[in-house]
Amino acid sequence: MKIAVCDDDKNCLDSIKRLLAEYPGISRIEYYQELSQLSEALENGTTYDLVLMDIEWEGNEQDGIAYAAQYNARSPQTRFIFVTAYNDKFSEKIFWEKVNLCGFLVKPVKKENLEKLLDKVREKIFSSEALILQHGGITEKIANSQIRYIESNAHQLLIHTISGEVSLYEKLDVYEKKLHKDFLRVHKSFLVNMQYIRRIEMKEVTLQDGTVLPVSKTRYSASRDKYFRYMRAML
Template identity: 35%
Template structure:
């Protein structure tokens, strides 16, 4: 699990980071005391499973405002609010529930923190084997086994199935984290489901349904090796 903490108090950032790193499921924790740095990191392709968002910032926008913007940019990132003033924000929190997964009161209690993360881990487990995307105003889950390939198109991603395509706002780099070992990154703009490869043909891959996918020169050798390893393991 990849976590980010957004809080303008350095001591609060460090304390919560230490608590999170005691939890085995948490692999990475990044801290942000400046929201401009946080947005810049997301723009560069960073993805977090959960963001701990302090509500009370010393500026016009609150953490609740930031959470609304975060949901638009990363619709599958879960949000846990952190505040010393719980009662002051209860109504706003639940009226603007952008992917809300919890509300923690400062100072944060380790047991309550772990319970909140266990809830998120259960939800992730239930979604295992599926690609979650935000499409035409709804969250949908696409079984990985049904996906032929994913393609990056003008800062969006196209998920191609045998009979259907989904164009979503998430970047390909962001969606990669939901894919498993059957997907091959043969080109910076493509992720191919190796189960549907019919032939490696020079610098191209021929898929079922007659899709032809380019293979970049830099990735050609590794792509072929990975495909042969994948097919050997299935025999």
């Protein structure tokens, strides 16, 4: 599990750092005292399974809730735990923002409360919809939400995830059937995860990171309609 902790209060950061050092199963932890640092990491392709986010940021136009909503627009699979000194001050605003929220922690953060929420997040990650891939003698589980798109070249597939690429021999039709709910077959050679789409046009689809993929003429109308239905359901 990859975690980022964002708080402009160094004392709070240090306290959470000590608590996380005792929690098993964390593969990577980064600590940020500026929201811009987390934004820069995202721009460079670094995403996290979980972000512990302070709500109040002194001197910033945005609070942590608004920032988390923007972050989730780019990285929908990232979960957030809000850290605050006020347990109900921002509760109404949270319901107006689209945030992948897993809970709250009230400062000063208590070990038992942090561990309960981390257990909850870890359970959600491992129980989420996923593909079981077998390639090169390796069996690997990849959450559907981690897949950006799948590319076909003859009988070989290249699965583009948020953390890299996986290559295996299989037909794209097989994965289209497995992933039909949240994926678009925009071309005979491309299957795209709708949560990473920025826009779809007659000849191409643009992903959130700027990747441009072709859209075949015969698949455009069906792809556009399915994507619009998906977007309406997200509102």
